[in-house]
Amino acid sequence: MKVPKKPSGRKRSPFYWWRRFKSHKYKPWNARLITRIKNGDFEYPALFKHAEYELHWMKEEQNDFLKSYASSEPHLDNSYRNIEIKARKRYNKIIEDAHEMDNKRLADLVDSFCREFIIDKEELWKIMETFGGTTEELYIDVSSRFDFRKLTKRKALEIFKINNEI
Numbered sequence: 014m015k016v017p018k019k020p021s022g023r024k025r026s027p028f029y030w031w032r033r034f035k036s037h038k039y040k041p042w043n044a045r046l047i048t049r050i051k052n053g054d055f056e057y058p059a060l061f062k063h064a065e066y067e068l069h070w071m072k073e074e075q076n077d078f079l080k081s082y083a084s085s086e087p088h089l090d091n092s093y094r095n096i097e098i099k100a101r102k103r104y105n106k107i108i109e110d111a112h113e114m115d116n117k118r119l120a121d122l123v124d125s126f127c128r129e130f131i132i133d134k135e136e137l138w139k140i141m142e143t144f145g146g147t148t149e150e151l152y153i154d155v156s157s158r159f160d161f162r163k164l165t166k167r168k169a170l171e172i173f174k175i176n177n178e179i
Contacts, residue, residue, distance in 0.1 A: 016069045034063055046129045047171055050148050055122045060111035064104050071100030122148070130159040 020033045037059070040049045049055065074096050082093075126137050132155065144151050 014065065014069075016066050019066075019070045019073075033066075034059070045171075046125050047149075047152060049125070050152055055118055055125075055148050058111050058114045058118065060107050060114060064107040064111065067100055067104045067107065071097060071104075074100070126152075126155060129162060130155055131162055132159045 037053065039054050040052045075093060078093055078096060123134055123137055123141075126132065127134055137155070140155065141151065144154065146154070
């Protein structure tokens with residue numbers, strides 16, 4: 014795993030102090046579904062990777078501490094433990110956010126598909142469980158199998174473009 018350089022000096026929000034990277038900019042809820050899919054609104058959150066980075070940076074920080082420490086028992090020092098406590102707290106908050114975001118993303122994806130197509134949620138979940146492609150390919154597959162609730166010329170042209178690209 015390639016770990017990026019640890020970000021520093023970023024202005025932190027008091028509401029999301031544990032995040033080090035910028036969050037994804039989502040399209041508005043009323044934007045077309047295919048536009049939101051192309052924007053990456055329904056993709057796997059990067060927060061899971063960010064949590065792994067935190068553990069890596071914790072180990073680096075602890076190793077740096079051990080190199081500069083003069084005593085024979087560095088593991089008993091509070092400073093060494095504080096490094097791990099801070100990193101684990103940040104890791105836990107990031108993982109919690111990632112799971113929450115992932116559940117919300119999947120629920121929003123299903124709701125958006127049900128608004129766009131004439132399909133039942135349970136039927137869509139069954140398709141999603143066995144489908145092995147990307148979200149855009151899922152959109153194309155569902156659009157070929159089910160009718161649109163409201164098909165406009167603009168949507169039809171966009172689907173035609175997507176089908177020709179693939």
